[in-house]
Amino acid sequence: xxxxxxxxxxxxxxxxxxxxKILVAGCATCVTVCSTGGxxxxxILASALRLACAARGLKKSFDEITLTRQCDxxxxxxxxxFASQHDAVVSMACGVGxxxxxxxxxxxxVFPAVNTVFIGANPELGVWVERCAMCGDCILDKTGGICPIxxxxxxxxxxxxxxxxxxMCEVDPETPGAWARIVERMKQLGTLDKLDEIQPPKDWSTxxxxxxxxMIREDLKL
Amino acid sequence: MTDEKAEQAGPAFEPKxxxxxxxxxxxxxxxxxxxxxxxxxxxIRVIRVPCTGKIDVLHLLRAFExxxxxxxxxxxxxxxxxxxxxxxxxxxxTDYAKRILDAAGIDPERLEMFNMSAAMATTFAATAxxxxxxxxxxxxxxxxxxxxIRPGIVMRQPMTLSASNPPAKDE
Amino acid sequence: MKSGSNxxxxxxxxxxxxxxxxxxxxxxxxxxxxxxAQMLKGCADAFNITDNQTAVVRMSSIAAAVLIQREGxxxxxxxxxxxxxxxxxxxxxLGAAALGIxxxxxxxxxxxxxxxxxxxxxHPGSKNVYDVDxxxxxxxxxxxxxxxxxxxxxxxxxxxxxxxxxxxxxMGEPLEIRPRRLAKKARAGADFIQTQGIYDIKAxxxxxxxxxxxxxxxxxxxxxxxxxxxxxxxxKYMNSSVAGVTVPDEMIKRxxxxxxxAKKEAEARGEDEKAAKRARxxxxxAEGVKIAIELxxxxxxxxxVRGVHVQAIExxxxxxxxxxxxxxxxxxxxx
Numbered sequence: 177x178x179x180x181x182x183x184x185x186x187x188x189x190x191x192x193x194x195x196x197k198i199l200v201a202g203c204a205t206c207v208t209v210c211s212t213g214g215x216x217x218x219x220i221l222a223s224a225l226r227l228a229c230a231a232r233g234l235k236k237s238f239d240e241i242t243l244t245r246q247c248d249x250x251x252x253x254x255x256x257x258f259a260s261q262h263d264a265v266v267s268m269a270c271g272v273g274x275x276x277x278x279x280x281x282x283x284x285x286v287f288p289a290v291n292t293v294f295i296g297a298n299p300e301l302g303v304w305v306e307r308c309a310m311c312g313d314c315i316l317d318k319t320g321g322i323c324p325i326x327x328x329x330x331x332x333x334x335x336x337x338x339x340x341x342x343x344m345c346e347v348d349p350e351t352p353g354a355w356a357r358i359v360e361r362m363k364q365l366g367t368l369d370k371l372d373e374i375q376p377p378k379d380w381s382t383x384x385x386x387x388x389x390x391m392i393r394e395d396l397k398l
Numbered sequence: 399m400t401d402e403k404a405e406q407a408g409p410a411f412e413p414k415x416x417x418x419x420x421x422x423x424x425x426x427x428x429x430x431x432x433x434x435x436x437x438x439x440x441x442i443r444v445i446r447v448p449c450t451g452k453i454d455v456l457h458l459l460r461a462f463e464x465x466x467x468x469x470x471x472x473x474x475x476x477x478x479x480x481x482x483x484x485x486x487x488x489x490x491x492t493d494y495a496k497r498i499l500d501a502a503g504i505d506p507e508r509l510e511m512f513n514m515s516a517a518m519a520t521t522f523a524a525t526a527x528x529x530x531x532x533x534x535x536x537x538x539x540x541x542x543x544x545x546x547i548r549p550g551i552v553m554r555q556p557m558t559l560s561a562s563n564p565p566a567k568d569e
Numbered sequence: 570m571k572s573g574s575n576x577x578x579x580x581x582x583x584x585x586x587x588x589x590x591x592x593x594x595x596x597x598x599x600x601x602x603x604x605x606a607q608m609l610k611g612c613a614d615a616f617n618i619t620d621n622q623t624a625v626v627r628m629s630s631i632a633a634a635v636l637i638q639r640e641g642x643x644x645x646x647x648x649x650x651x652x653x654x655x656x657x658x659x660x661x662x663l664g665a666a667a668l669g670i671x672x673x674x675x676x677x678x679x680x681x682x683x684x685x686x687x688x689x690x691x692h693p694g695s696k697n698v699y700d701v702d703x704x705x706x707x708x709x710x711x712x713x714x715x716x717x718x719x720x721x722x723x724x725x726x727x728x729x730x731x732x733x734x735x736x737x738x739x740m741g742e743p744l745e746i747r748p749r750r751l752a753k754k755a756r757a758g759a760d761f762i763q764t765q766g767i768y769d770i771k772a773x774x775x776x777x778x779x780x781x782x783x784x785x786x787x788x789x790x791x792x793x794x795x796x797x798x799x800x801x802x803x804x805k806y807m808n809s810s811v812a813g814v815t816v817p818d819e820m821i822k823r824x825x826x827x828x829x830x831a832k833k834e835a836e837a838r839g840e841d842e843k844a845a846k847r848a849r850x851x852x853x854x855a856e857g858v859k860i861a862i863e864l865x866x867x868x869x870x871x872x873x874v875r876g877v878h879v880q881a882i883e884x885x886x887x888x889x890x891x892x893x894x895x896x897x898x899x900x901x902x903x904x
Contacts (some may be wrong), residue, residue: 215554216456220498224457226547227501230540237552250473251555251708256551329680330697334704334753336746338679338738338765339812346812359743363452372749374708374757377655377701377720
């Protein structure tokens with residue numbers, strides 16, 4: 177899922193400073209699952225903003241809405257009218273949702289209330305970890321199912337570098353080094369020999385370095 | 399506040415306090431306090447919950463939105479939760495809500511969590527008194543016009559409608 | 570000859586090579602580099618100029634390399650993958666070669682967060698590059714030099730002739746992968762290897778045995794890294810905090826004992842606390858030089874070790890004494 181974390185309330189207050197009628201908009205998909213921008217968090221943020229404005233003597237109102245998905249126009253369409261009764265929208269969706277709301281709502285300010293941090297998994301309650309860096313050319317077949325692009329601080333393709341201390345990454349001693357895990361896994365799989373092969377420089381044009389990316393499925397287009 | 403100033407301010411400020419009390423401990427302690435005729439501050443409005451683990455951050459913030467000057471959670475002693483760890487969850491959520499209050503510019507001292515058993519009637523009464531005193535010292539949460547927090551509309555897809563804080567019926 | 574560098578010729582002639590390290594200043598002061606160069610001249614076959622080591626901004630490796638070259642020293646420029654993409658790397662290699670630089674050490678480079686690990690602020694918020702890794706960098710230099718082709722496939726008319734170096738951490742976890750990775754670097758194009766600091770000779774000898782079993786010691790010239798210990802505290806720190814460095818307990822004890830003995834003697838002479846501490850520090854420094862000399866000699870005994878790389882961090886003046894003590898002076902003239 178896409179993992180996001182809430183921005184400090186003060187930052188949101190600064191964004192909405194010139195506006196009076198605010199719509200706080202959540203998203204019922206990824207940000208709900210990572211407990212950052214779903215219906216419940218919309219309620220909490222709206223409540224906190226009401227209290228913060230009251231404490232500062234600011235006359236503002238906050239309505240709340242949670243869309244099924246902010247990244248699909250069909251879910252934005254039905255809220256257009258309601259949204260346009262407001263001066264600004266504070267979106268608790270990932271950056272894509274903020275973008276899409278800004279693109280599809282009638283011209284009005286849409287502000288981000290969260291920072292989109294990574295695509296990751298939820299190994300235990302309250303913990304999220306990055307697992308994919310969206311490089312656009314998956315190499316997990318070569319590295320025992322553990323990604324050195326997402327997992328290694330130096331995105332090494334021919335690791336490990338000299339910087340692992342008992343399997344932990346020297347950049348963050350709390351994090352197991354991706355390459356230590358790759359070596360361990362490939363040993364288990366009996367495929368350590370595969371690491372002898374020199375991986376050539378990666379073609380980063382499939383990643384963000386190639387500019388904004390687009391995927392087209394002709395068979396699905398009308 | 400000096401006595402002189404207090405006099406100028408008119409009658410002593412009486413804070414409104416919401417006390418979320420666990421059915422298995424604090425609420426029973428309140429019963430016991432009543433039946434043993436213990437006196438305690440009349441400022442607290444007790445809300446019985448099946449376990450403090452049921453209390454969400456939003457419940458705590460709503461108390462202030464609705465006009466409370468202070469709010470506390472009273473749950474079972476550590477290790478005594480009827481539902482194993484509800485009181486531990488409540489502690490973490492209370493801490494989280496305190497951070498939100500702080501960020502919103504509200505003294506986090508207005509929110510607290512206490513632990514007690516069903517037999518601790520005197521503790522229940524003392525907690526009510528002490529927290530009332532603390533809230534009295536902190537003064538009203540909002541004065542004058544600031545008090546009127548406009549309730550918001552709450553919608554979700556597929557479209558349903560409710561209100562974030564419907565106006566209180568009794569006052 | 571691949572590059573014709575002095576280091577390459579020394580190794581080709583079968584001599585036990587010596588390289589040393591020279592850290593450029595955090596300033597634009599050429600005199601600082603020149604001073605160090607004069608101090609080190611003649612005590613090694615080539616001198617590594619670090620490339621913003623520990624991610625702290627310093628005078629560029631290329632510029633400092635040219636400065637020492639003017640003083641008659643042969644530089645090994647260092648090139649880290651952290652700060653440049655493949656375009657900048659290849660461009661800088663062309664420029665360095667045009668300026669007469671003939672050795673290049675290819676390393677990944679310390680992560681940018683390390684710049685603020687000590688007393689400095691560094692630039693922990695900088696964006697790292699790591700477009701290619703150290704092994705890929707070796708292969709890029711080899712492709713340029715031997716095939717005259719840029720990484721992207723375009724021809725390079727007058728290719729840079731670099732003697733290609735790489736680093737090796739024999740004692741880095743996971744241990745079993747280290748000799749294989751060394752062999753991989755050799756296959757990618759590394760002509761010489763400079764290792765992370767060696768203190769545990771037994772462990773290093775075991776790693777070298779694994780390297781010999783792979784035949785990698787014949788494909789690349791391995792220079793054992795010697796980091797001159799300055800104090801018992803430094804050894805303890807390196808042991809606990811520097812990845813891939815292990816220091817045997819006996820060595821730390823030996824260093825501590827040398828210092829304590831000197832401190833006691835000073836106290837017996839009736840010197841004050843401060844003077845006694847100074848005596849301890851001096852004794853540990855002297856012991857550190859002794860240890861470094863022994864390490865050089867012990868490494869020399871290991872089959873497949875073709876030289877040493879001496880690092881005296883911000884203590885460059887000690888290098889000549891160590892090289893001399895190890896019986897490695899004068900350096901051979903292979904012109």
